[in-house]
Amino acid sequence: MLNSFFFIFSRFSRRWLYLLLSVLVALGICIGSPQKTQAISWFDILIQGVQIFQLSNISDQEEVQLGKEINQQLVNSKIQLYLNQNVNRYVNQIGQKLAANSTRSDIPYTFQVVKNESVNAFATMGGYVYVTTGLLKAADNEAQLASVIAHEIGHIASRHSIEQMRETAIARGVATAAGLERNTAVQIGVDLALRRPNSREDEFEADRRGLRTLGRAGYAQSAMVAFMQKLLQQRSLPTFLSTHPATNERITALKDEINSQKGYGGGGLNNAAYEAKIQPLS
Structure with missing residues (x-):
């Protein structure tokens, strides 16, 4: 029995030793970093543990979890969801079809x-x-709606x-070495999500990826251009374009x-069929 006690005590001690070493390593990174960052105490590191995100190498699983929490905050206090089941099912069907044909189809989409x-998407x-x-x-x-979702x-x-x-956290001084x-x-x-400060380069990249996703999903790629041109002709520039530079x-x-892809074919251009799908909105 005495041997069992020492064995349990030894395992317990090793766990605390590993935890202490982890804390000391994290403290060493914070102290030794040449960057100007907001201080974080060893107690914060100990208590927060997995609540610290290292954005430079965040995993897909961590990103999805963080997105879920951001979504909860948005839905709870910032936006009001439209709850018609038929319209939501229709939009989800379009979105899932596009997601399956995107270059990142290995995460869940909502x-x-x-x-x-307002005319907006984010x-x-x-x-x-x-x-x-x-x-x-x-x-x-449908193709015009799909073009926005694909973007x-x-x-x-x-x-x-x-x-x-990452850039915002650094600018606000809330990023730490940990x-x-x-x-x-x-x-x-x-x-x-609400402010949408996308750079010119980000918009061009999202356009290129979205256009290819649109084509792979079977939609007319020309719908992306047609919808942008239609919105530009409105009296006041919609939110979707006013927050996006260089339209x-x-x-x-x-x-x-x-033109380079000869991508003027594709479906989703039936206006009457689309109007029937979103009829509850009228």
Whole structure:
């Protein structure tokens, strides 16, 4: 029995020793880092543990979990979801078809309709995409709606939100050598989803990825250009374009890409069929 006691005590001691060594290593990184970062105490590291995200090498699983928490904050306090089951099912079917044909089809995707009359769409990390009822009404057909969703999937496939979160955390002085605390990461994610500060380069990349996804899913790639041109002709620039730089340049680049692929074919252009699908919105 005495031997058993010493064996248990030895295993217990080793666990605490490993934990202490982990804390000391983390402290050493924080102290030895030449970057100017916000201090984080050993007690915070000990208590928070897995609640610290290292954005430079975040895993798919961590990204999906972080996106889930950002989505919960958005749904609970920032946006109002449109709850008609038929419309939501329709949008989800389009989104899942596009996601399966994207360059990042190995994570789960969630597509939601936001009750808002502005013409807008946005995404956050981990596969969460949002389109407004105003955008659904503005689109002429399924291919045009799909072109917007494909663009947002392009942002997710490129992990633009993660890079923006990292840059924002550094600019705000909340990043540490150990990483970014979970609650801070969620709040930044919510702000980024609603504020959409996408760079010119990010938009061009999301356009290219989205256009190819659109074609692989069987939709007419020309719908992406047609929808942008339609929105530009409106009296006031919709939110979806006003927060995205260089729209005319993007249209030119998309036309060149379509011409190079001979991508004017494809489906989803039946206006009457689309209007029937979104009829509950009228």
